[in-house]
Every structure is written in structure tokens, then in C-alpha cells.
Amino acid sequence: MAIRKGLGIGSMYYGIGYGFSRADIGSAEIEMAEDGTTTVYSGACDMGQGVMTVVTQVAAEELGIEPDQIRVVAADTGSTPDAGPTSGSRATFVQGVAVQNAAAELREQILDMASRMLECPKENLAVRRGQVCEIESGHEMVSVGKVAHQLHFHGRRAAAWGWHDNTTADVDPETSQGDAYATYGWATQLAEVEVDTETGRVRLTKLVSATDAGKAINPVAVEGQIEGGATMGLGYGLYEQHILEGGIPRTNSLAFYLVPTAMDVPDIECEIVEVPDPRGPFGAKGVAEPATIPTTPAILNAIHDAIGIRITETPITPERVFFAIQEARIRGEFEED
Amino acid sequence: MSEDPSTETAEETQAPYHWIGKNVTKPDALEKALGATEYVGDMVVPGMLHGKILWADTPHAVIKRIETEEAARVPGVHAVLTSKDVPGSNRFGLAVPDQCALAEEKVRSVGDAVALVAAEDEEAAEEAASKIKVHIEHLRPILTYADALDPDAPKIHEGGNVFQHTTVRKGDLDKGVRESAVIVENAYHTHRMDHVPMEPEAGLAYVDPSGVLNILVGTQYPYRDRRQIAPALGLPMNKVRVIQAPIGGGFGRKDDITAEIHVGLLALKTRRPVRLVYTREESLVANTKRHPMAMNFRTGASADGRLTFLDGDIYGDTGAGVSLGAYVIKKAGIHATGPYDVPNIRVDTYTLYTNNLTSGAMRGFGVMQAAVAHESQMDQLAHKLGMSPLEFRLKNCLKPGLASSTGQLMNEGCGIEATLQRIKDYMSARELRFNRPEAASSDS
Numbered sequence: 001m002a003i004r005k006g007l008g009i010g011s012m013y014y015g016i017g018y019g020f021s022r023a024d025i026g027s028a029e030i031e032m033a034e035d036g037t038t039t040v041y042s043g044a045c046d047m048g049q050g051v052m053t054v055v056t057q058v059a060a061e062e063l064g065i066e067p068d069q070i071r072v073v074a075a076d077t078g079s080t081p082d083a084g085p086t087s088g089s090r091a092t093f094v095q096g097v098a099v100q101n102a103a104a105e106l107r108e109q110i111l112d113m114a115s116r117m118l119e120c121p122k123e124n125l126a127v128r129r130g131q132v133c134e135i136e137s138g139h140e141m142v143s144v145g146k147v148a149h150q151l152h153f154h155g156r157r158a159a160a161w162g163w164h165d166n167t168t169a170d171v172d173p174e175t176s177q178g179d180a181y182a183t184y185g186w187a188t189q190l191a192e193v194e195v196d197t198e199t200g201r202v203r204l205t206k207l208v209s210a211t212d213a214g215k216a217i218n219p220v221a222v223e224g225q226i227e228g229g230a231t232m233g234l235g236y237g238l239y240e241q242h243i244l245e246g247g248i249p250r251t252n253s254l255a256f257y258l259v260p261t262a263m264d265v266p267d268i269e270c271e272i273v274e275v276p277d278p279r280g281p282f283g284a285k286g287v288a289e290p291a292t293i294p295t296t297p298a299i300l301n302a303i304h305d306a307i308g309i310r311i312t313e314t315p316i317t318p319e320r321v322f323f324a325i326q327e328a329r330i331r332g333e334f335e336e337d
Numbered sequence: 338m339s340e341d342p343s344t345e346t347a348e349e350t351q352a353p354y355h356w357i358g359k360n361v362t363k364p365d366a367l368e369k370a371l372g373a374t375e376y377v378g379d380m381v382v383p384g385m386l387h388g389k390i391l392w393a394d395t396p397h398a399v400i401k402r403i404e405t406e407e408a409a410r411v412p413g414v415h416a417v418l419t420s421k422d423v424p425g426s427n428r429f430g431l432a433v434p435d436q437c438a439l440a441e442e443k444v445r446s447v448g449d450a451v452a453l454v455a456a457e458d459e460e461a462a463e464e465a466a467s468k469i470k471v472h473i474e475h476l477r478p479i480l481t482y483a484d485a486l487d488p489d490a491p492k493i494h495e496g497g498n499v500f501q502h503t504t505v506r507k508g509d510l511d512k513g514v515r516e517s518a519v520i521v522e523n524a525y526h527t528h529r530m531d532h533v534p535m536e537p538e539a540g541l542a543y544v545d546p547s548g549v550l551n552i553l554v555g556t557q558y559p560y561r562d563r564r565q566i567a568p569a570l571g572l573p574m575n576k577v578r579v580i581q582a583p584i585g586g587g588f589g590r591k592d593d594i595t596a597e598i599h600v601g602l603l604a605l606k607t608r609r610p611v612r613l614v615y616t617r618e619e620s621l622v623a624n625t626k627r628h629p630m631a632m633n634f635r636t637g638a639s640a641d642g643r644l645t646f647l648d649g650d651i652y653g654d655t656g657a658g659v660s661l662g663a664y665v666i667k668k669a670g671i672h673a674t675g676p677y678d679v680p681n682i683r684v685d686t687y688t689l690y691t692n693n694l695t696s697g698a699m700r701g702f703g704v705m706q707a708a709v710a711h712e713s714q715m716d717q718l719a720h721k722l723g724m725s726p727l728e729f730r731l732k733n734c735l736k737p738g739l740a741s742s743t744g745q746l747m748n749e750g751c752g753i754e755a756t757l758q759r760i761k762d763y764m765s766a767r768e769l770r771f772n773r774p775e776a777a778s779s780d781s
Contacts, residue, residue, distance in 0.1 A: 007771050009760060010712045011730055013676035013741075013753060014704050020664055045557050045581045046365075053363045060356045067361050075581035077559050078551075085558035087592045087698055129355070176505040176671050176684075177744040184741075186676060186752035188730075188760050190769075210759035212752030220360040232588070232700060235530075242529040242626055247396025247478045247692045248447060252621045259533050271759050277750030282357045285750070293701050297712030301726065304716060305772045313526040314709060 002197040006306025010297030015181030017090040021170040026098030027081040027163035036145025043083030044095040045075040050221035062103035064127030089286030096281030102162025185290035186212040191298035200322030210271040215283035233295025377539035388613030389462035391452040393444040396692035398473040408468040413461035425571030436658040446657035455603040478692040485689035501688040513646025513681030517637030519721040530627035536585020537620035540596030542604035555584035589698030625697030630706040636714040646681040660697030669703030675711035676753040
């Protein structure tokens with residue numbers, strides 16, 4: 001066995017959202033029923049990454065109620081408003097603010113009505129854990145459900161609408177100068193690889209992903225994004241290639257198009273970095289794409305660290321590495337054991 | 338210490354939030370873990386028909402004639418449709434409407450749908466699809482970057498094969514070159530990648546008693562689907578309802594139209610609920626992929642380890658349709674520097690039509706490819722300078738007050754230094770070291 005180990009890093013920045021003057025919007029409706037249970041009508045698609053949970057937590061935080069009192073209705077042109085696409089790592093960053101705005105307006109309605117009901121100045125009141133409280137004493141005065149009931153009773157519905165326009169103007173057509181995106185995601189990954197110099201096979205043996213979430217609204221969901229992103233990045237770097245010959249696919253089955261399996265995924269250490277962004281909800285920004293982009297570059301640099309050879313073409317198949325080693329040998333540049 | 342309850346209380350009073358930063362359980366976690374979630378492919382509706390697509394089997398051809406009579410006679414078949422049966426524009430496309438729901442006069446890639454079938458069961462639908470005869474005349478396919486850049490090559494679309502050319506210009510490139518002590522130049526090639534969402538493309542459509550076409554689909558954006566479906570099928574937008582069904586992954590693929598227009602057309606024409614579920618093989622061939630890119634980068638740094646310039650060209654193969662490719666490749670161009678302060682820049686990008694599979698949005702959106710190039714360049718510059726690749730990045734990374742490649746001033750939300758520092762701390766805590774640049778002096 002001729003195994004050599006190497007370490008490499010990859011960094012990236014990624015403009016979050018759509019840029020280029022493309023509509024980059026979020027919107028949501030929120031309604032509290034007479035028992036205080038609340039429904040958020042959010043147009044954002046949950047892809048499994050957890051934006052529905054983010055929406056729930058943002059609404060709970062802003063409104064002052066418990067997450068288990070909130071239900072989210074999502075992504076249906078017949079029942080939810082337009083919240084833009086779930087792509088561009090933008091759902092938390094854009095829709096999070098829209099939901100926060102909707103929840104804040106509903107909270108003000110609750111406090112207005114509570115102030116009338118309690119004959120107490122509004123500025124002395126706050127909503128905490130489903131109760132309207134007196135700020136000074138923390139004393140619980142009335143449940144939000146009772147206040148919502150009064151709003152419904154007077155035809156006020158206890159409902160609010162929130163929106164957020166994150167659209168950024170296109171860059172200059174000649175120079176591409178301008179404020180291209182509202183904000184950027186940031187990430188650095190460290191890859192440890194083993195290169196078999198006899199076969200050219202590369203194994204990723206460890207990955208450390210330092211990804212800036214701004215503020216992790218749900219840390220486990222962020223870790224899910226980091227682990228999934230790194231796995232996808234590993235697939236891009238080492239395995240997945242769609243081969244066409246004369247425009248005809250030669251890899252039109254998973255027998256030929258190789259995706260990473262659980263056996264190929266190493267320990268992934270999630271280092272959640274939090275540099276709060278004032279434009280995101282509670283400082284948060286998206287991590288979906290930042291979590292996948294640095295993996296292949298980190299592997300490429302780790303291979304160079306291991307064997308002193310620079311691979312410039314992806315995917316990094318055993319054949320490619322094997323022939324690169326042979327060519328380096330012919331040039332007398334390969335560092336033999 | 339960690340068991341001391343007072344520590345926890347102190348942390349709680351520090352934290353300004355009740356629910357932000359907490360691991361609230363996803364509402365769908367249990368049903369997903371139990372395998373109870375019904376995806377479109379699991380849904381069964383009374384009276385439901387099964388849809389099937391006949392795909393092109395050649396990348397570039399003129400369609401002379403399509404015979405559907407024999408297919409229509411297969412027992413259990415309710416509809417066999419070609420572009421002539423589409424009541425609307427038959428067009429879609431996220432940047433420009435350059436894709437046909439069903440191929441008209443031309444086939445532009447093997448991912449083009451040519452005809453549709455709806456039948457009582459999947460076997461009948463498949464049999465009927467196999468009996469459709471498509472008479473074609475082959476055209477020379479455009480398959481490489483060089484083919485696409487050749488002005489004399491056949492045009493895939495009327496406007497020519499170079500769909501878009503973008504330019505990034507900043508500072509003074511010659512000055513940057515003059516100030517460089519080291520320069521690294523390389524050509525990078527990245528490949529085509531499939532999203533491989535666990536759930537292949539699928540849709541279920543029905544016309545409800547009020548005449549509204551309802552489409553359940555694993556999508557990333559129901560409103561944009563509606564904006565594309567309605568004109569393609571000649572319906573007013575308020576007669577189209579798109580509902581996101583539980584989705585088994587999208588990764589940018591389902592940002593675009595997948596099964597929506599096809600399954601909607603079959604439901605409109607048959608007045609029956611229709612379900613259309615791709616096989617994995619269809620999913621690997623149809624719809625969008627990650628752009629292959631060719632990137633030529635020349636990057637310099639001064640003797641004291643500061644980046645001086647980037648001079649680069651990026652060619653992206655967007656296939657037979659632009660989809661979001663124009664934005665993907667433009668984004669690659671403005672991210673070509675990576676997260677660093679580069680004062681002098683020339684980058685040109687080219688979005689090229691070919692007869693390969695259409696490329697579109699995929700997690701990473703152009704920056705995936707650009708990072709392969711800029712991060713390889715960064716390490717090579719660091720090695721030539723005899724610097725640690727980590728220190729070289731820390732020295733050059735964007736910080737609040739510095740400007741990106743587009744001249745955008747970074748604000749307090751600029752986190753690259755913090756991520757690099759975190760990796761540096763991780764490495765020093767475990768005494769991890771790169772093999773190089775110790776060998777750098779002999780390496781360069």
C-alpha cells in the first residue's frame with residue numbers, strides 16, 4: 001500500500017438571494033384563533049431543510065408564544081402568499097424577515113386590544129410565553145387567546161400580513177460593478193484525504209466545515225445543511241459525473257452515475273460560525289450553498305498536499321490521479337517514497 | 338463546572354431569545370422517519386390515469402412528422418399528445434422562454450419531450466409511447482465549447498449559440514501584473530453533475546369542478562410555476578393552482594419546470610386526474626443539470642503576499658435551454674475572485690448553447706465551479722510565496738470596509754475571517770499541519 005495523507009482548505013463567498021434585479025421577495029400571513037393557536041401562511045417551500053421550522057421559531061420569538069401553538073401552511077398558490085423560491089440560500093434570510101414583520105404586526109394588534117381590555121397603557125405591556133404581561137412586574141394579565149377572542153368578536157380577525165423586498169439592482173453591464181447582493185454567505189472547510197499512489201484512488205477521511213450562519217436559528221437544522229452540503233460536495237469532487245457521448249447520456253442509471261454512499265462519507269465536524277447580519281431575521285442568513293461549495297476545492301488542495309500534484313479537472317477519479325502521477329514520474333517530478 | 342446549574346442560568350440570562358437558537362423539532366420529522374409521508378408517487382386518486390413521456394433520442398434534429406395513430410389504439414389509452422395539441426404558447430424558460438413543453442419543429446437535446454400519453458395503467462402508457470413514430474432529419478450537433486463559439490456552426494436557437502457575454506472590470510490589470518512577484522496560470526475544467534434528488538420528478542394534476550387546474554408537485558416555487566404553466570397551456574393564471582407536495586429533495590432542479598406542464602396538459606385533455614412519475618433513468622436524462630465549465634485563470638500576488646490581479650475567462654455549457662444558466666454563469670464571473678480583496682480584475686464569461694443536456698440551477702449556482710479555480714490558484718500562490726495557505730487567505734480575505742470584486746463595501750456581516758480563524762483554531766488545538774509549504778521552496 002502506498003497511502004499518502006494530506007490536508008487542504010477551501011474557502012468561498014456566496015451572494016445570498018437572487019441579485020441581477022430579479023424579484024427577491026418574501027411574504028406571509030399570520031392569524032391567531034380564539035384559543036391563541038396561530039397559523040402562519042407562508043409561501044416558502046420546505047425542501048426538508050427546515051424552513052417551516054425556522055418560520056415557526058421566528059414567529060414564536062416575535063409574537064411571544066410557544067412554537068407548539070403554531071402551525072405553518074406552506075407553498076400553495078391557493079392558500080399562501082407568494083414568498084419567492086426556495087433557492088439561492090435565501091429562504092431563511094428573506095422569508096424569515098417577512099414572517100417576523102407579520103408576527104410583529106399581530107403582536108401590536110394583541111397589545112392594542114389588551115391595553116383596552118385591561119385599561120393599561122400599551123407601552124407597559126408585552127407578550128411572553130402566550131400571556132400578556134406587565135413589563136415591570138412580569139405579572140401575567142391575560143392570555144393571548146382571550147385577547148384574540150376579543151379581536152375576532154369585534155370583526156378584527158387577529159391577523160396580519162408581512163412582507164420583505166430583498167431585491168438588489170443589477171450590476172453595471174460593462175464592468176459588473178455595484179452592490180450585487182444584499183449579503184453574502186461565508187465558509188471555509190478543512191479536508192483530510194488519503195491518496196493511494198498505486199491506484200490513484202482518493203478517500204476523504206475527515207472534513208471540518210466552518211460555515212457562517214449569521215445566527216443559527218435552529219442549530220441542528222444548520223448541522224443538517226452542513227453535513228448534507230459536504231456530502232454533496234464530496235460527490236461532486238470524487239464521484240458524480242454525467243457523461244455524454246455525442247450528446248447521448250452514458251450514465252443514465254445509478255449503476256453508472258455514482259453518488260456517495262454512507263460508506264464514503266467521513267466524520268464531518270460542524271463548526272457553526274455566527275457573525276450576525278443585521279439584515280437577516282435575528283442576524284441569520286442562509287447556509288445551504290455555502291456548506292457545499294468549499295468541499296471539492298479543499299479536497300483538490302489536500303491531494304496536492306499529499307502527493308505534490310495539482311489536479312485541475314473534476315471529478316477527481318482514480319484514473320485521473322493515476323495518470324497524473326505517471327506523467328509526473330515521466331517528468332521526474334514525482335516524490336517517490 | 339458544566340453540571341453547575343448556576344452556569345446554565347447565567348447562559349440563559351445572557352441569551353436574549355426564547356426560541357431563536359433552539360433545536361425545535363421539525364413538524365414533519367416523525368412521519369418522515371417512519372416512512373409515512375406520502376409523496377406524489379405514493380398518491381392515488383379515484384379515476385387516476387398514468388402519464389408517460391416520449392423523449393427525443395437524438396440531440397439535434399428537425400422533426401418532419403409524428404405518427405400517433407397506432408399509439409392511440411393501444412387499449413386503455415386516453416390521450417396521445419404532441420405540440421399541436423397544446424392550447425397555449427407551449428413555451429417555458431426561467432431567463433427566456435426558449436424551451437418547448439413538447440418539441441415543435443426541432444429537437445435540441447435528448448432531454449426534449451416529443452409526445453405525451455395518458456393511459457389507465459403505466460404499462461399501457463409505456464406501450465403506447467413505444468408505438469409513436471417520429472420522423473426526423475438529423476442536424477449536426479453542437480457539443481463542445483469550441484463548436485458553440487464557432488460563428489459558422491449551425492445555430493441551435495435563432496439568436497446564435499453565444500447566449501450571453503458578461504464582463505467584470507475593476508482597477509488596472511496591467512498595474513496589477515506589474516506589481517506581481519508571483520503569477521499562477523491554469524486551465525480548469527469542471528464536469529456535468531446531476532442533482533439526484535431522492536424523489537424523482539413527479540406531478541399529480543386534476544381539474545376541479547370550478548374549472549381550476551390543480552397541480553400537486555414537488556417544487557421549489559409554486560408561484561413561478563403558475564406564471565409559467567398558465568401561458569404555456571393557454572389558461573388564465575387564476576385557473577391554475579400549484580400546491581407543493583411533500584418533496585424528496587430538489588437542490589435547484591425543481592426551481593425549474595419539471596412535470597408541471599406535462600401532467601397539467603394531460604389532465605386538461607382527458608378531464609381525469611393524471612399522475613406522472615419519472616423513472617430514475619428519465620430523471621437522469623431530463624431537466625436541468627450542473628453546468629460544465631472551462632475556466633482559464635491567471636492570478637498574481639506581490640512579494641509581501643497580497644493579491645494583485647485576476648485575469649480570467651469562464652465558458653459555461655448551458656445545453657439546449659438557458660433555464661437559469663445566464664445567471665449561474667454571470668454569478669460565477671463575479672465570484673471568480675473568491676472571498677478576497679483583489680484590486681485589479683478582468684473576467685469575461687460566456688453562456689453557451691449546445692445540444693447537450695440543459696444546465697440550470699444547482700446548489701452552488703456557478704460559485705461551485707468558480708471556487709474550484711480560485712481556491713486552486715490561492716494554494717499555488719501561497720506555495721510560490723512560501724506561505725501557509727491558511728495565512729495567505731487570512732491576509733487577503735475580505736473584511737468590513739474592503740470591497741468585493743463588484744466594488745461592494747463589506748459590512749459587519751462579513752464572516753470569512755471568522756471561518757478561517759475557526760479552522761486555524763481547530764488545527765492548532767489538534768496540532769494539525771499541512772505537509773506543504775515546508776516543501777514550498779523546492780516546489781516552486
